[in-house]
Amino acid sequence: MAYSNKVIDHYENPRNVGSMPKEDPNVGTGLVGAPECGDVMKLQVKVNPDTGVIDDAKFKTFGCGSAIASSSLATEWLKGKTVDEALAIKNTDIVTELSLPPVKIHCSVLAEDAIKAAINDYKKKQSVAGKGASVVEPASLRS
Amino acid sequence: MAIKLPIYMDYHATTPVDPRVVEAMLPYFTEHFGNAASRNHPFGWEAEEAVDKARKQIADLIGANAKEIVFTSGATESNNLAIKGVAEMYREKGNHIITAVTEHKAVIDTCKSLEKDGYRVTYLQVRKDGLIDLDELRSAITDKTILISIMTANNEIGVVQPIAEIGAIAKEKGVLFHTDAVQAAGKIPFNVNELKVDLASLTAHKIYGPKGVGALYVRRRNPRVLLAPQIDGGGHERGMRSGTLNVPGIVGFGKAAELCRLEMAQESERMKALVARLNKRLHDGLDEIYINGSTEHRLPHNLNISFAYVEGESLLMGINDVAVSSGSACTSASLEPSYVLKALGAGDDLAHSSIRFGLGRWSTEEEVDYVADKLIRVVTKLREMSPLYELAKEGVDLSTMQWEVH
Secondary structure: OOOOHHHHHHHHOOOOEOOOOOOOOOEEEEEEEEHHHOEEEEEEEEEOOOOOEEEEEEEEEEOOHHHHHHHHHHHHHHOOOEHHHHHOOOHHHHHHHHOOOHHHHHHHHHHHHHHHHHHHHHHHHHHHOOOOOOOOOOHHHOO | OOOOOOEEOEOOOOOOOOHHHHHHHHHHOOOOOOOOOOOOOHHHHHHHHHHHHHHHHHHHHHOOOHHHEEEEOOHHHHHHHHHHHHHHHOOOOOOEEEEEOOOOHHHHHHHHHHHHOOOEEEEEOEOOOOOEOHHHHHHHOOOOEEEEEOOOEOOOOOEEOOHHHHHHHHHHHOOEEEEEOOOOEOOEOOOOOOOOOOEEEEEOOOOOOOOOOEEEEEOOOOOOOOOOOOOOOOOOHHHOOOOOOOHHHHHHHHHHHHHHHHHHHHHHHHHHHHHHHHHHHHHHHOOOEEEOOOOOOEOOOEEEEEEOOOOHHHHHHHOOOEEOEEOOHHHOOOOOOOHHHHHOOOOHHHHHOEEEEEOOOOOOHHHHHHHHHHHHHHHHHHHHOOHHHHHHHOOOOHHHOOOEOO
């Protein structure tokens, strides 16, 4: 399969690979996919509690080149966005940016789910801390 | 010496044509272009003579008689002819066929097609090492069983089934035995009489011959196997397969078979050494890598390894100057991981993480070292970005984790 130059670039120079402490109340962690399906993404966001802006984002992905590129791109986009802006990122934005072929659309869906899962995790932590927040439905459940 | 890139390590998919084979073929495109079925002029006689010589060369490779070789367009056709031909011819005797889940699609899908026509098919499971259980085979045979079709060597994991034992069981029970010997013949000793094989599928392009020509060995004595033809026409190949013979292809197939017969002993020793070198270098450089399939009963030129926590397609992307295959779903048209690796019961995640290395006549130690070193670098890098590797290192048991399956 021929990959777009952007996919190759993210694969060869992945942005923001790594992990942040899961216990940190300002860090939200999303882990989506399953090994037997051939894709697992872990995506983390670190939110500044005063401004609500995502200061840092990290990922680790088990999956094909398009899955790695989708999650790498997601971390790039997340940085500097507010939590609500981050939730507005759609899988189709990722498909367009990376020129993903139809068989790789599920990679972008997984990346959107990972973003939502990470932010939901952050919001859950915040609501436990007494701030209250609503949980957002992942892309794969939208019909 | 500088290595020429890209490196070809996918000899199970196909092989380049040996220059000695090309040389043998060339006159049959131009000078000796006759139709082997033209009985009344020298053009036809020359072609027929060349075909007869090739028939003998191929028969010699597998210990058969030249009259038992039926030329086809390739192994897919040979498998279809063997299975459908027997099924149709022996319909009155029974309607049951036994095969295995790890067979090539040309066998499995042929059997599935027969199921629609009222035949019953038993698909034997394989053990963890990829081999069938002979007791299971024995107990699957009924008085309606007309054919057992078990491949000699598997195209993905290279395991070699106990063909002589299967042949003996088939003989004892009076059931015909077909084997898809495409990956084995020419690579390891394969003798139809010693193995008690009644039908064997062969193809030229896996043994350094041209694409588009194959053969089916059809036993003529003890027992005499009859086949219902699947292609009707001029009655070529003793009525079993009509169609003008591909003379240059057949000449090349014959030459390729002869070279394999003469060079097999030496070549397989060289293959074993190269595969051992590749395997050792990978094991020295990486932990948690697993060989798929029996290491004992295996083709000398095959290595199939799962690199845990790394997905196959991303691995292939990192070694894009090396031609190999992966069992990963992402590399297949069906988006399903390899059904052969799944059948071993190793878990789908290991199927997604597998690479098949097929070495061959022009593989070198330098290429093996290059491929191994590159893989070690890429696997190490991909594990650094693998959440599964991280979890495993934290001591999490991945098999008991709750995954959100899409």
